[in-house]
Amino acid sequence: MEHVDLASPRQPKRAKFLRTLALDHARNVVCFTPSEAIIDQLMRVAENDIPGLASKPAVLAVLRHNPECIFAFARGGWQEQPSDAPMGFMAMLPLTKDGHRALFDGRLKTDAPDLAFVARQHERPDAIYHWGVFGGPAVVGGMALVMERLSSDKFRGLPMYCKAASPEAHKFMLSIGFVDGAQHPSGREYTRSLMGLPRVPPTPHGFDSYTPGALPREIGIKVVHDLEELSMVRAIRAAAYVSEQQMPYREDVDGNDLSATHLLGYIGDEPAGCIRIRYFAGFVKVERLAVFERFRKTTLALKLVRAAIEFGRHKGYTHFYGQAEESVIKLWERFGFIRREGPGVKYMTDLYYHEGDLRVEASPEAVHAQSGPNVLIRPEGQWHRPSHLEVGG
Numbered sequence: 001m002e003h004v005d006l007a008s009p010r011q012p013k014r015a016k017f018l019r020t021l022a023l024d025h026a027r028n029v030v031c032f033t034p035s036e037a038i039i040d041q042l043m044r045v046a047e048n049d050i051p052g053l054a055s056k057p058a059v060l061a062v063l064r065h066n067p068e069c070i071f072a073f074a075r076g077g078w079q080e081q082p083s084d085a086p087m088g089f090m091a092m093l094p095l096t097k098d099g100h101r102a103l104f105d106g107r108l109k110t111d112a113p114d115l116a117f118v119a120r121q122h123e124r125p126d127a128i129y130h131w132g133v134f135g136g137p138a139v140v141g142g143m144a145l146v147m148e149r150l151s152s153d154k155f156r157g158l159p160m161y162c163k164a165a166s167p168e169a170h171k172f173m174l175s176i177g178f179v180d181g182a183q184h185p186s187g188r189e190y191t192r193s194l195m196g197l198p199r200v201p202p203t204p205h206g207f208d209s210y211t212p213g214a215l216p217r218e219i220g221i222k223v224v225h226d227l228e229e230l231s232m233v234r235a236i237r238a239a240a241y242v243s244e245q246q247m248p249y250r251e252d253v254d255g256n257d258l259s260a261t262h263l264l265g266y267i268g269d270e271p272a273g274c275i276r277i278r279y280f281a282g283f284v285k286v287e288r289l290a291v292f293e294r295f296r297k298t299t300l301a302l303k304l305v306r307a308a309i310e311f312g313r314h315k316g317y318t319h320f321y322g323q324a325e326e327s328v329i330k331l332w333e334r335f336g337f338i339r340r341e342g343p344g345v346k347y348m349t350d351l352y353y354h355e356g357d358l359r360v361e362a363s364p365e366a367v368h369a370q371s372g373p374n375v376l377i378r379p380e381g382q383w384h385r386p387s388h389l390e391v392g393g
Contacts, residue, residue: 031145034072034089036060041082042072042089042134053132058112062093065115069093069131071146090146091132093118094125094155103129103161104182104189110163124154130162148372152386159185160197170195205314206307207263207381216268219300221307223381224262232271233262240290251348252288261380263307265291265300275304277312283319284312289328305335311381313363320360323353332356 034042043056062069074087093110095103099117102108108117110131119125128150133143149155161182164170173195174180182196183189210220224230234253241247256278265273273291277284286308291301312320324332329339337356344352367375367383378387 029073029075031071031073033067034070035080037082038072039063042087054111061115062113062118065118066121068121073145088134090143093129093131095119095127095129097126100127104184104191125158127159130160145372148374152390161194164195205310206303207311210266212269214268218268219298219303220266221263221303224264225379229264230262232264233274236271236274236292237288237290239292248348263304265304267295267298267300273300273304275308277308283321284317286320286322301331309335313360314366316366316368318360318362320358322356324356325351325353329354
């Protein structure tokens with residue numbers, strides 16, 4: 001199997017490509033570990049298109065050694081026996097530390113790999129060598145399903161390599177972020193016979209940027225996931241609204257807290273601010289922005305609004321609606337909110353609130369119905385991180 005494959009979940013080109021695959025081609029496509037009979041069928045079909053295809057005994061040996069090395073994808077559903085249904089495959093070699101070195105010093109023969117260089121299913125590899133990919137237009141979206149699996153903690157951040165078996169494959173790999181040549185992470189070995197994927201440190205999403213134990217002045221934001229965190233939100237709003245603004249309790253606690261998403265902002269490890277997001281068909285309402293008085297000279301308020309918009313875009317929304325009191329309307333206008341005409345509305349106090357709208361483009365990372373079952377069970381705001389429910393995550 002000397003063809004090409006895809007790579008790191010952190011590359012923007014690749015992320016856009018896989019999203020297109022998922023949206024346009026992955027519907028009704030499933031990904032599964034193939035039986036030996038299906039491997040035989042796929043190899044007979046692929047041998048005319050992939051120069052230097054590994055032998056069937058070599059492929060089966062790798063499959064038996066680690067079933068996670070080879071994935072089949074088919075339209076319609078899982079199958080155990082060959083059929084006329086469109087099918088494809090992706091194959092990889094999860095390399096041990098010595099296997100990683102062997103890839104560079106020539107000891108690893110990719111047409112017949114020594115299994116001592118290939119990690120077992122229960123082991124975290126030291127690197128990934130993309131061994132091969134094959135599939136027609138009907139099942140090409142299966143590649144997105146495979147790469148979803150490679151976003152788990154077990155594989156995330158690993159160096160990735162491949163060889164291009166044809167000029168077309170080489171052009172494709174360049175288009176999704178691979179570069180000619182590869183260097184071992186030790187810095188001592190470099191080879192032009194491989195293509196490598198430069199690793200880019202992930203940029204945290206604004207709504208998932210809080211890390212416990214943060215530096216004292218560091219700003220972080222997270223989605224509220226439990227009642228303790230919700231009580232922190234209530235405490236911040238009680239101080240900012242009920243105490244400072246003399247807002248009636250029932251105006252702040254309006255019965256919508258349990259049907260909304262809350263973002264909790266931290267300064268270091270100290271809860272310092274919050275914002276609420278509620279959902280309607282076609283738009284979201286961003287509201288209840290509050291920051292403790294002693295933290296109002298920081299940029300936390302700005303970051304909370306920005307994070308709320310980013311979060312909504314990741315949920316697939318492009319229309320944001322809000323109501324802002326006169327003294328803070330300019331803050332919202334900084335983000336592009338357009339104030340509606342009219343005197344504003346008044347509730348239980350003498351304050352007037354002005355309505356406003358923001359319309360933005362859809363996020364290229366938005367969660368959608370074809371994002372994959374594992375993504376769709378992950379905690380809110382953590383769609384990019386595997387959850388405890390995922391096998392091998």
